Amino acid sequence: MARITLKVTRPPATTAAPKALSSRAKRAQLQNQRHKPPAPAVAVAPAPAALPRVSGDPARTAPRGEGDRATGSPAAKRSRRGKPLPADGKRRGATTPASGTTRGADRAKAGDGGREKRAPDARGKAAEGAAPQHARAEYRPRTDRGKRRPAEAPGAPATPRAVAVPDANRPPRHEKPDDPRLSKRMSEMGLCSRREADEWIENGWVKVDGKVVDVLGMRVSPFARIEIARAATQHQSEQVTILLNKPIGYVSGQAEDGHTPASVLIRPENRWSDDPSATQFKPGHLRGLAPAGRLDVDSTGLIVFTQDGRVAKRLIGSHSEVEKEYLVRVEGTLDDAGMKLLQHGLELDGVKLRPARVSWQNEDQLRFVLREGRKRQIRRMCELVGLTVTGLKRVRSGSVSLGPLPVGQWRYLRGDEQF
Numbered sequence: 001m002a003r004i005t006l007k008v009t010r011p012p013a014t015t016a017a018p019k020a021l022s023s024r025a026k027r028a029q030l031q032n033q034r035h036k037p038p039a040p041a042v043a044v045a046p047a048p049a050a051l052p053r054v055s056g057d058p059a060r061t062a063p064r065g066e067g068d069r070a071t072g073s074p075a076a077k078r079s080r081r082g083k084p085l086p087a088d089g090k091r092r093g094a095t096t097p098a099s100g101t102t103r104g105a106d107r108a109k110a111g112d113g114g115r116e117k118r119a120p121d122a123r124g125k126a127a128e129g130a131a132p133q134h135a136r137a138e139y140r141p142r143t144d145r146g147k148r149r150p151a152e153a154p155g156a157p158a159t160p161r162a163v164a165v166p167d168a169n170r171p172p173r174h175e176k177p178d179d180p181r182l183s184k185r186m187s188e189m190g191l192c193s194r195r196e197a198d199e200w201i202e203n204g205w206v207k208v209d210g211k212v213v214d215v216l217g218m219r220v221s222p223f224a225r226i227e228i229a230r231a232a233t234q235h236q237s238e239q240v241t242i243l244l245n246k247p248i249g250y251v252s253g254q255a256e257d258g259h260t261p262a263s264v265l266i267r268p269e270n271r272w273s274d275d276p277s278a279t280q281f282k283p284g285h286l287r288g289l290a291p292a293g294r295l296d297v298d299s300t301g302l303i304v305f306t307q308d309g310r311v312a313k314r315l316i317g318s319h320s321e322v323e324k325e326y327l328v329r330v331e332g333t334l335d336d337a338g339m340k341l342l343q344h345g346l347e348l349d350g351v352k353l354r355p356a357r358v359s360w361q362n363e364d365q366l367r368f369v370l371r372e373g374r375k376r377q378i379r380r381m382c383e384l385v386g387l388t389v390t391g392l393k394r395v396r397s398g399s400v401s402l403g404p405l406p407v408g409q410w411r412y413l414r415g416d417e418q419f
Contacts, residue, residue: 177219179222180219180220181217181220182201182213182218182226183216184197185220185224186200186206186226187313190313191310192236192310193308193312195309198216200229200232201215201216202214203231204229205229205232206228206232208220208224208225210225236308239307239308240279240307240308240413241305241307241412242266242285242305242306242410242413243302243400243413244305244409244410245402245406245407245408246265246299246301246302246303247408248297248298248299250265250297251297252293252295252303253291253294257297263286265410266286266289266410268281270408270410271409271411272405272409275411275412276411276414277411277412277413277414277415287307289306290306290307291303291304291305293315293316293324293397296379296392298392299393300392300407301392301394301395302395302400302405304397304413304419311419314419316373320372322371322419323370323371324370324371324397325367325369325397326367326370326378326392326393326394326395327361327366327367328365328366328368328378328382328389328392329389329390330364330366330382330387330389331364331387338386339358342356342358342381342382343355343358346381346384348377353374353381354371354372356371379392399417399419400413400418400419
């Protein structure tokens with residue numbers, strides 16, 4: 001029987017392929033890398049200009065610094081949290097729309113406490129010399145505040161501060177709230193109106209107890225000595241008072257209900273030719289000219305216009321005692337009881353009227369003398385006793401009478417006339 005000999009030959013040694021790490025081994029390897037001491041920070045150089053793409057040369061496909069992204073190295077496949085990427089090397093939902101590459105490849109480990117710093121790319125987002133996007137604004141000191149006083153050293157003498165010293169020429173401010181204001185006190189003394197007093201005070205024409213007062217609203221004692229400068233007296237002497245015989249259809253004050261104010265009649269051509277006053281007309285006489293009293297639109301007679309506040313206060317002030325005389329034409333029957341009511345006993349709007357002097361001027365005309373001027377007072381009084389007013393004319397104010405002044409014309413108040 002033949003003997004068979006078997007020869008066993010070994011194949012040549014080959015390099016064994018590395019075994020793939022399991023998931024547990026990968027996690028252990030990453031854990032070890034995390035516990036390694038952080039590498040020193042490395043300054044990131046600015047990215048060079050992009051090189052032109054050359055087909056077939058992967059090294060020149062992307063600029064230096066982005067080779068991990070281009071070649072798919074492990075650094076590009078490592079995520080921010082250290083978890084492995086899928087086998088295709090792409091992170092789901094992390095693709096940049098513009099370039100189609102992953103955002104994780106743009107960040108490089110800088111070793112700054114585990115934080116990652118974005119490397120500059122070729123698109124120039126972090127160009128050399130440009131300020132960072134979230135850089136802190138440069139500090140600029142405020143200039144809208146004054147300089148602070150330096151702190152004083154302990155034991156050092158206190159720095160003297162400026163103290164306001166009251167003006168010796170200015171009178172001290174009165175502190176008693178019950179005392180009248182200066183302008184009101186001047187009006188009560190009959191020196192001028194309150195409006196004129198304010199003007200004089202602003203001009204420095206008023207002295208209180210020998211000191212000039214130029215502050216409005218100051219209160220003074222009722223026993224204070226008030227002096228008026230000569231300039232104020234001269235200014236007051238230049239003010240004029242005009243007497244007008246108002247026709248029917250004009251209102252005494254401002255225009256209302258389509259009626260024209262009576263002041264439009266005060267023109268040089270309407271001045272009475274027999275005016276006894278030697279005053280020459282000036283356009284300034286119309287400035288500040290105001291009616292001192294009212295006269296109904298359907299009434300006629302004397303109406304006073306003045307620039308002088310003293311005249312206005314005397315005629316229409318709350319305590320005025322100046323008499324106004326009217327001639328009133330009426331229709332109807334008036335008995336003795338009605339006449340007594342007209343003289344005293346009537347009231348308007350719940351307020352009793354002052355006593356009046358009422359008498360017959362002729363068989364169809366009454367004469368009224370009043371010391372007050374309520375709105376349409378005489379017409380309403382006549383209605384209360386059964387009379388109808390068909391005509392009303394004012395013929396006197398105080399001691400100044402209308403006289404022969406024609407309707408629609410005017411004259412100056414003479415220097416010897418007073419209300």
